[in-house]
Amino acid sequence: MDTSKRLEPALSMADRVYAVLHESIMSGEFPVGYRLRIRDLAALVGTSEMPVREAIRRLEEAGFAERVPHRGSVVKGLDLAELVHAYDVRLLLEVEATRLGAERIDSAAITRMRDGLVRMRQAIAEGEVMDYLDRDEAVLGVLYEASGNPVLVNTVRSLWGQCRAYKTVGARSALDKPGDDALWRHQERLVEAVEAGDADAAAAVTRESLASATDRIKAQLREQKK
Structure with missing residues (x-):
């Protein structure tokens, strides 16, 4: 190293x-x-x-x-039950961070989000999982920082770190499926909602994305308990 x-x-x-x-x-x-x-x-x-x-x-x-x-x-890695709790908290915090950020973000920050989305898509095309995750979090970070609440942002970042191992496995799995848009679909819709100045729509995209991830973890947990 x-x-x-x-x-x-x-x-x-x-x-x-x-x-x-x-x-x-x-x-x-x-x-x-x-x-x-x-x-x-x-x-x-x-x-x-x-x-x-x-x-x-x-x-x-x-x-x-x-x-x-x-x-x-x-x-340490989170087990599936802990991940469910982590994602439940992420949903609560990140929906609010999205709403606040979308209400307060300026045009320069929106441009940074759009540029970050381009770099994220490039990382996907190149199969660079860790770079993709970094770019994904960078796009969200710009939006959440626009909320003006650094405690909220730092708490979310801490949760990202705890979920990183799971996110890495999920991203690698998605990359193995040609044509799968799961790695960028929600981010694209999020940026579009923010560009349109629609905080409610942006918050809905974040809620949908995290709820979907939580459902997948719960399904794995049910299989694990069989």
Whole structure:
């Protein structure tokens, strides 16, 4: 793992290590269940063990890692039941973030959404799953930031991180289906509603998208319980 481009000199060492580990988890480089061995990570990022220990503690507090008996800290993934709860909360928050953002967004931000949608479609065409997810979240981030509520935006971003592993699997599955528009259909409709100044329509698109994802998770959960 190349860490040289990730370490920001203005941050504390613990902040820098946290940023590296968090990015590795989000990108899938450290998959669910990956053991966060303090000594190995310290050697990897070139620090002492103390900032690594602090970074792992923060990852546990943020829900990205958990302590497992006889294994230490490992990368955490949500089970299906937890995912249902996470998506229920996402629906509540993101519908409101969409409505507020659509009511307050300016033309420059709408242009950024449209440009981001183009880059997202390019990532789909190239089969770049992680880039697609980043672009997708960037498009939504522009809209949600227009709400003017940074606490709302940060909470949503935290939920995105917790759902990332599931989103990655879903995106890869969709990419394997030629002609499937599931990866961009809702985003296109969302941008169109925002461009039209229709906050209610935009909120409805977000509600439909997240409700559909929740239904898929619930179906998987029912199959798992059989």
